[in-house]
Amino acid sequence: MDMINLTINGIPVSVPKGYTILQAAKAAKIEIPTLCYLKEINCIGSCRVCMVEVKGRRGLTAACVIPAEDGMEVLTNTPKVRASRKTTIELLLSTHHKKCLSCIRNNHCELQKLAMEYNVDEDRFPSEEPVYEIDDQSPYIVRDNNKCVNCMRCVSVCKNVQSVSVIGPIRRGYKVHVGSPFDRSLNDSPCVGCGQCIVSCPVGALYEKSNVDEVWEALADPDKYVVFYTAPSIRATLGESFDMPIGTNVEGKMVSAIRRLGVDKIFNMDFTADLTILEEANELVQRITNHETLPMFTSCCPGWVKFAEHYYPEMLPHLSSCKSPQAMFGAILKSYYAEKYNIDPEKMFVVSVIPCTGKKFEVTRQELRSKEFDDVDVALTTRELARMIKSTGIDFADLEDEDYDAPFNKATGGGAIFGATGGVLEAALRTAARMLDGDFKAVEFKEVRGPEQIREAKYEVAGVEVKVAVTSGLGNARKLIEKIKSGEADYQMVEVMACPGGCINGGGQPIRSDKVSNYVDYKALRSKALYNYDENCALRSSDESPVVKMIYEDYFEKPGTHKAHELLHTTYLPRGNH
Amino acid sequence: MSEKTLFAFKSTSAQDEKLKEVIAKYKDVPGALLPVLQEAQGIFGYLPIEVQQSVADGLGISLSEVYGVATFYSQFSLTPKGEHRISVCLGTACYVKGADKILAELEKKLGITSGECTPDGMFSIDSCRCVGACGLAPVMMIDDEVYGKLTPDQVGKIIDSYIEKGGKSV
Numbered sequence: 001m002d003m004i005n006l007t008i009n010g011i012p013v014s015v016p017k018g019y020t021i022l023q024a025a026k027a028a029k030i031e032i033p034t035l036c037y038l039k040e041i042n043c044i045g046s047c048r049v050c051m052v053e054v055k056g057r058r059g060l061t062a063a064c065v066i067p068a069e070d071g072m073e074v075l076t077n078t079p080k081v082r083a084s085r086k087t088t089i090e091l092l093l094s095t096h097h098k099k100c101l102s103c104i105r106n107n108h109c110e111l112q113k114l115a116m117e118y119n120v121d122e123d124r125f126p127s128e129e130p131v132y133e134i135d136d137q138s139p140y141i142v143r144d145n146n147k148c149v150n151c152m153r154c155v156s157v158c159k160n161v162q163s164v165s166v167i168g169p170i171r172r173g174y175k176v177h178v179g180s181p182f183d184r185s186l187n188d189s190p191c192v193g194c195g196q197c198i199v200s201c202p203v204g205a206l207y208e209k210s211n212v213d214e215v216w217e218a219l220a221d222p223d224k225y226v227v228f229y230t231a232p233s234i235r236a237t238l239g240e241s242f243d244m245p246i247g248t249n250v251e252g253k254m255v256s257a258i259r260r261l262g263v264d265k266i267f268n269m270d271f272t273a274d275l276t277i278l279e280e281a282n283e284l285v286q287r288i289t290n291h292e293t294l295p296m297f298t299s300c301c302p303g304w305v306k307f308a309e310h311y312y313p314e315m316l317p318h319l320s321s322c323k324s325p326q327a328m329f330g331a332i333l334k335s336y337y338a339e340k341y342n343i344d345p346e347k348m349f350v351v352s353v354i355p356c357t358g359k360k361f362e363v364t365r366q367e368l369r370s371k372e373f374d375d376v377d378v379a380l381t382t383r384e385l386a387r388m389i390k391s392t393g394i395d396f397a398d399l400e401d402e403d404y405d406a407p408f409n410k411a412t413g414g415g416a417i418f419g420a421t422g423g424v425l426e427a428a429l430r431t432a433a434r435m436l437d438g439d440f441k442a443v444e445f446k447e448v449r450g451p452e453q454i455r456e457a458k459y460e461v462a463g464v465e466v467k468v469a470v471t472s473g474l475g476n477a478r479k480l481i482e483k484i485k486s487g488e489a490d491y492q493m494v495e496v497m498a499c500p501g502g503c504i505n506g507g508g509q510p511i512r513s514d515k516v517s518n519y520v521d522y523k524a525l526r527s528k529a530l531y532n533y534d535e536n537c538a539l540r541s542s543d544e545s546p547v548v549k550m551i552y553e554d555y556f557e558k559p560g561t562h563k564a565h566e567l568l569h570t571t572y573l574p575r576g577n578h
Numbered sequence: 579m580s581e582k583t584l585f586a587f588k589s590t591s592a593q594d595e596k597l598k599e600v601i602a603k604y605k606d607v608p609g610a611l612l613p614v615l616q617e618a619q620g621i622f623g624y625l626p627i628e629v630q631q632s633v634a635d636g637l638g639i640s641l642s643e644v645y646g647v648a649t650f651y652s653q654f655s656l657t658p659k660g661e662h663r664i665s666v667c668l669g670t671a672c673y674v675k676g677a678d679k680i681l682a683e684l685e686k687k688l689g690i691t692s693g694e695c696t697p698d699g700m701f702s703i704d705s706c707r708c709v710g711a712c713g714l715a716p717v718m719m720i721d722d723e724v725y726g727k728l729t730p731d732q733v734g735k736i737i738d739s740y741i742e743k744g745g746k747s748v
Contacts, residue, residue: 165639168642
């Protein structure tokens with residue numbers, strides 16, 4: 001690799017050619033503040049916060065976009081640089097709705113942090129604040145442009161990473177703002193609800209549509225029977241909201257905290273992840289043996305399902321008919337569980353804790369209903385759960401570990417890895433292999449794990465060759481689908497997760513500031529927590545789950561029965577791409 | 579969200595055909611959006627949502643990208659232009675001579691603001707910067723006709739003369 005030598009604030013540093021000044025400074029352990037820059041997502045040099053002096057150059061230079069050069073002398077902290085940054089931040093604040101105390105990002109805001117570091121005068125440039133209508137019409141994402149700093153991080157992730165592109169800059173100059181075409185609500189656009197815009201936003205301009213108040217209300221209502229269940233990835237991320245290291249498994253403390261919110265039951269959603277695998281593996285085996293539509297795509301990710309409905313309606317027959325684990329759990333609670341424990345399902349209030357904003361849309365899908373009411377009342381993001389726990393004053397770090405409630409307490413490692421890209425497919429392979437060949441022993445399919453955008457693998461099970469592919473991020477999904485449509489690739493099964501890295505990086509997960517996401521591979525750390533968890537599970541193949549066995553014996557008989565189809569499977573509808 | 583006033587859009591098959599040709603000509607040309615929008619505005623007189631959608635589909639880009647460009651350049655109009663296009667000069671000389679009052683009077687008379695078109699499609703108002711007739715300030719143009727040394731009280735009569743000719747009322 002070609003290396004170049006330069007100095008940053010007089011400190012010599014040697015970096016590979018092609019590094020930006022920002023990267024070179026980081027290598028010299030010198031921080032340059034940024035705002036619009038987000039690694040692998042947005043690199044447009046527009047906010048002017050990362051300005052530095054380069055000896056011999058006129059004016060200041062944007063460190064995030066300008067490549068470092070051999071012999072360059074960079075100064076990152078001169079009075080001129082500091083004054084420029086301060087003015088830039090003050091100008092950003094001049095039109096910013098400075099309601100910090102009641103802002104969802106208070107204390108976690110990148111603009112607030114910069115303002116603090118640069119000791120700004122927030123009123124230096126008094127100006128008429130533009131008043132934008134808050135768009136809260138979708139069930140998942142709220143946009144408050146009065147807080148927006150026009151960094152374009154959301155626009156870039158939506159267009160370049162997700163290939164969805166339902167938002168963009170509108171008009172120009174003082175009137176520029178981010179929105180959907182013709183200033184319509186996001187709800188009227190082909191948005192898939194993944195929420196990657198939210199986790200990319202440096203300020204409080206984007207956040208999930210909160211359902212916390214409804215949950216508090218149900219908890220306070222003595223007539224309501226409140227049931228919570230947590231998705232596989234929550235155990236690997238919730239700790240971050242309580243300042244614990246990234247990748248800490250906090251399952252025990254999480255259960256204990258949720259119990260202290262006053263719920264009637266707290267269950268483990270890994271159970272329905274296992275159940276999904278049984279139904280999905282059965283469907284795969286059926287499709288292969290009956291020569292039906294292949295490849296079969298996974299259907300547990302609501303962002304991916306909505307993406308297919310909007311942009312690839314012709315692929316809908318390829319989607320597994322299985323409901324997502326969230327939806328299966330709701331259906332089981334309000335039927336099997338209600339019957340078995342003699343609870344009026346209309347008095348049940350079912351709350352799923354999910355890593356995802358798309359699930360907030362999923363719970364409103366009429367086609368998921370098995371009765372005349374919604375199976376899941378509220379889908380709460382990891383962030384909303386953290387806010388609820390904080391507002392009760394619970395000292396999270398100090399909690400003793402507790403176990404989930406019976407009967408939905410036990411699950412397998414196969415269910416747990418649903419939270420990382422490749423996990424659903426690996427879990428399905430574990431079970432499908434055992435369905436086809438009772439003596440099949442391998443449980444790890446490491447080829448489908450990892451950070452590569454598209455991962456392919458081939459396995460031989462009971463004389464059958466199974467070709468699979470895994471991808472995450474909808475831009476990658478688009479590439480993979482085009483490959484399949486053109487006949488360049490053919491598989492039996494494909495896993496797609498809308499968010500890059502899978503649920504551990506979902507739109508509802510704790511938001512990492514640019515300081516972390518630009519330099520730490522938090523996705524790998526979060527996934528590792530799940531794979532470690534899997535490795536330590538006594539049972540790793542979903543078909544071994546005692547709870548899954550129980551529910552088939554008690555209720556569904558076996559995968560794919562009429563009753564299973566009624567409660568555990570669903571349909572999809574084309575939605576149009578504008 | 580406040581919905582923009584949308585005019586019912588009608589196009590002729592000749593116009594649709596022309597747009598298709600333009601898109602075919604520029605398809606796969608990098609940076610084609612701007613010339614396509616310019617030609618589309620030439621065909622339809624403005625860029626309604628339906629046209630922007632066709633451009634987006636035709637070029638394989640998102641509507642939000644098309645809309646972003648269409649709203650960035652003041653040359654593009656999202657509202658139709660009237661049968662008679664009124665242009666009020668707001669250049670320095672005209673402004674000093676009270677062009678803002680001429681514009682206000684026009685807006686009052688026609689019930690629309692600058693950049694808009696009357697619901698019957700007869701008049702649209704725009705402002706412009708200097709038509710090169712500063713000696714006649716304040717100036718407005720209706721189609722190719724120049725009206726100079728205007729006072730606000732003349733505006734109503736001029737508009738009425740077009741209504742009489744056109745036989746339509748505002």
